[in-house]
Amino acid sequence: MPATSCFSAAGLYHRKTRSAFAISACAPSSLQARRLARSWTSFKPNAVSEERSSGNLMNGVRTRVAPSPTGDPHVGTAYVALVNYCFAKKHGGEFILRIEDTDAARSTAESEGSILEALAWCGIAWDEGPDVGGPHGPYRQSERSEIYRRYAGELLAGGQAFYCFCSEGRLHEMRAAQRAAAQPSRYDGLCLSLSSDDVQRRLAAGEEHVVRLRVPDDGVCVVSDLRRGSVEFEYRSVDMQVLVKSDGMPTYHLANVVDDHLMRITHVFRGEEWLSSAPKHLLLYSYFGWEPPKLLHLPLLRNPDKSKLSKRKNPTGILFYRALGYLPEALVNFLALLANAARDGEDELMDLAAIVRRFEVEQVPIGGPVFDVEKLNWLNARYIRERLSPEALLDRASRWASGRARFERLAELSAPRIERLSDLAPLLAFLFSGRLVLEREDLRCPKLEEVEVRQAFVLAMSELDALPAWDAPGIETVVKRIADALGKRARDVARPFYVAITGSRTSIPLFDSMELLGRDLVRERLRNALALLGPPSKREQEAWELLLAPASVPA
């Protein structure tokens, strides 16, 4: 009975936070710190907790997924979203989608759009979100600046956060020294000793500054994880994280706590990479006097070599799987199996309704699973042959194909190159194929040494990843820059790309082909070609990347 165990986990949680409070009172050593001590003693964490835990904890379950729109939607995001979705739906609650775009430099509207598209494609529906709205909006953090400013101000006034004027250089030296001394990396509190007058003067002078979280020097923070139990962190190993950046935007740490509280999130199931910053979040909840949500840190999906699933080594994009012709129900089913394994004798093929029905949060494993494409293939094949009638298959396939490419554009590009309509199929086959079957021979070309081909592919992979918008003109500039760096003509450099991308030396124009194929698939084709030639060693990779960077700047 999940309700029972969650309830007891919650009980444990409250006990532990209380004791953490008892031992974490810190010695005030400055004006800012004295304010902290004052608010600390006046703060009663238990009142809120007990009031809430007396009710049925499974009432009003609200979960969320909070992706950052900084790239292609990741299958890990789908996995986390699915777990949160299942838990909420299982308990009759709401599932919220929130966009964490506080990194102004890296966030893009394009990425946000594809995240929504990818999750919707998966069939994971959110009750509240940036597109559908809801009673606790806005659901895009960049639109909530006023809210964060207010709460940061509250912490500042209470001395639980402080202004910091330290330079990047000083912080760098400080961390280097700490590492050399085998100490944890942690802000040393220099600006904590600034007098209120100093702070006011420097602010008035317009000095660049951030706001940092005040972390006690002593004591232990106990993080209660639904699956791991109590995880202890000494406060002296918890950094005094930046809460408000110098551009005035909050960091994730502040924003997620404020939003989860305001949006009445009851359970936070997020990736394991957040476990070590959980103490900062708990500290914020206690400073604000809020009850924290129940926490569960989900394992990170892995590459076959067990490292964190990364696009360098494997396809990670949800939309990549769509482009390759996986069915969303198969992908979701596969991810669900990673969260809750089928029991002996139980059919592993199940639809979303069944996944939700049988979902048990305490069954979610905490060891990082390898993303096993073979098993995904098997599941996808079963959906095709067991769940799709011939008509349905045809319908799916044609909808997939028309989603893959714009046919008018293809016609325009193909017409000059064909003699018969039957020439169309081989010319365009690459757009609808998965992995191309190539020989090392095919990648040989007259004007480039093999090592230069490898260089070109390696550089292209990283440059294309960095391209803000995926279109033919952008791709063209990348290939031309690479040609320049190698001292070759663009047309000669393009030749091996034709083979890697389209599987043929004769094709519709390269840059259009790449645009139509999509970033994920292009990355995969280049990786595949590079595997044939021998992937770069670490040393080669580093040396080659220098070819581009400095060469474009001087002379």
Add this chain to the structure above:
RNA sequence: GGCCCCAUCAUCUAGAGGCCUAGGAUGCCGCCCUCUCACGGCGGUAACGCGGGUUCGAAUCCCGCUGGGGCUACCA
């Protein structure tokens, strides 16, 4: 370097001290079905990382080691 998490077949996992000569699924191999291939059916291969405890008894509990992973940003 520091802090934290994790550890059953190649892979995903079941397993909460005796039900375990460790179960299921994918992959792989073999046989059957069959005009090919695939599907399907049947069978097989294959694991408790190591060392100490605790216990009548340990895959299950404790400690150490080893291994893997994460974090260590004015990114999330």
